[in-house]
Amino acid sequence: MTKSQITNSRVYIAQIPEGVAPNKSHFRTVTTTEDKPELQEGSIFVKNILFSLDPYIRHDFAEGAKEAEVIGFGFSKVLESKNPKFHVGSSYFFGTLPWSSYSVLRPQDLGETFNIDSIDKDVPLSAYSGILGASGLTVWDSINRVADLKKGETIYISSAAGTLGQLAGQIAKRKGLRVIGSAGTDEKVAYLKNQLGFDAAFNYKTQDKREALTAAVGPQGLDVYYDLVFDNTVEIALDLFNPHGRVVTVGLLAGHKGGELASPKNIVHLLLKQIRWEGYTVFEHFDQFENFWKEVTPLIKSGEFKYTESVVDGGVEDIAETYLRFLEGAYQGKVSLKFSDF
Ligand SMILES: NC(=O)c1ccc[n+]([C@@H]2O[C@H](COP(=O)([O-])OP(=O)(O)OC[C@H]3O[C@@H](n4cnc5c(N)ncnc54)[C@H](OP(=O)(O)O)[C@@H]3O)[C@@H](O)[C@H]2O)c1
Structure with a gap:
């Protein structure tokens, strides 16, 4: 050479x-x-x-x-x-x-x-x-622009220990929500509860998803599903939603592995409970980087947001x-x- x-x-x-x-x-x-x-x-x-x-x-x-x-x-x-x-x-x-x-x-x-x-x-x-790249911007912007989180509400995040999920949970916690997450190993579930302050978390691979999510949501009902998976988990969320619930679909993890995509049989809840289901992609919002960094970088540096x-x-x-x-x-x-x- x-x-x-x-x-x-x-x-x-x-x-x-x-x-x-x-x-x-x-x-x-x-x-x-x-x-x-x-x-x-x-x-x-x-x-x-x-x-x-x-x-x-x-x-x-x-x-x-x-x-x-x-x-x-x-x-x-x-x-x-x-x-x-x-x-x-x-x-x-x-x-x-x-x-x-x-x-x-x-x-x-x-x-x-x-x-x-x-x-x-x-x-x-x-x-x-x-966390400070396009993934972090996606979470910050989709939560601010689409999810309309309100103090005291309950949010469920799928793939909660992943790049997007861990930030979504911490932003929701900071806004005063009750936060539930799921992940695929017990180690990740422990991380969500013990390190990130999630109120509840479960292993979606070893536990029955419907039973675990229903128990975690409890009588308060669900208000927001931050969907990173786009499979039929949304069917469970639709059953558990309070009126005016929101599904924010941001990820497609099931699809990345060739799995079946969401086709909920109970989609009628959109009408009956006046639910809003909205998708989000970050590609139109790169102009928000400076605003995102201004707000989130100090929280990363101070250790308030962990990753x-x-x-x-x-x-x-x-x-x-x-x-x-x-x-x-x-x-x-x-x-x-x-x-x-x-
Ligand atoms: N809309 C946008 O603009 C935008 C921007 C960035 C990313 N995204 C999307 O958001 C999603 C999450 O991205 P990320 O970077 O944070 O990924 P991530 O959650 O870090 O992805 C990897 C993890 O996904 C979990 N996983 C894999 N298949 C799964 C399934 N079928 N159900 C549940 N969990 C599964 C695995 O963890 P476990 O051990 O927990 O299974 C794996 O460690 C992706 O679909 C990504 O393409 C969208």
Whole structure:
């Protein structure tokens, strides 16, 4: 290999997982030695440092995506630049990035970048891939804009120990709600109750979901279901709702694993109990980052808001397997894969 060459590994979609959870056979990692790219005006050449592992990556497996590179959120370091906004040596917080060791990013790829200068250096950079990144903004904005939480109400959060769930629970607690969560291991359930101050939590894998949720909600009834799963758990929530209950559907975890999506038989409760069911996606709301950081960063720094994250060390060849383990719930909190130090 000469000085003008690099070794680059890239992850491709080898097969589309149709109706099943993705497995190793759906990914292919290819490593090549290649010449450093010639940059066009406005482009940059970056070394990727950390990838945020997010369930939505499953959407990359859309029909027709076979042989495409897998795309996710990540941090990079600029090695060469023909763009005045990005300087060699600086890192930046970036929206989307292919799963590879190095990438060339053209002006049209740089739409959702956040320069590192605008973030708080007292917080670990990895937090900006999770609780202070797009995931945190999603929770903060969907709760403020859609959920309409009122003091004294009861909220139930599915996948409560995940990246979004843990922040949703703490914001709801701070607003004076009674907070119930579910997660897939006893360790996560204990974390919700003992560390995050949830009023009740249960293991949705080992307990009967209807019985456990009904017992946790009790005679007070349910007011808000913060839905990160989009399966038929919503049917239980509809039965337990008080009048004017709200379902805020933000996640699709059941779908990411090829599972059946919500099709509640008791949807008539929408009318009978005057329930509002609203979906939310963050992509139209990135202009809210500054407001979100202003309010939430001090709460993270003071320790009032807690979060757990799992930063896994590895290389591009480990991303697919780490992602699959993440989808199975093998890690605690926000999960990212770090290739090298920042
Ligand atoms: N609307 C938006 O703009 C937006 C933005 C960001 C994320 N999201 C979505 O929000 C959802 C949550 O994201 P996240 O990053 O916080 O993920 P996460 O909860 O950290 O996701 C991983 C966890 O999900 C749990 N899980 C997996 N399958 C499940 C199922 N069928 N039912 C219940 N739990 C399941 C597993 O934990 P257990 O051990 O508990 O099973 C796993 O550890 C995802 O669907 C994501 O795509 C939406």
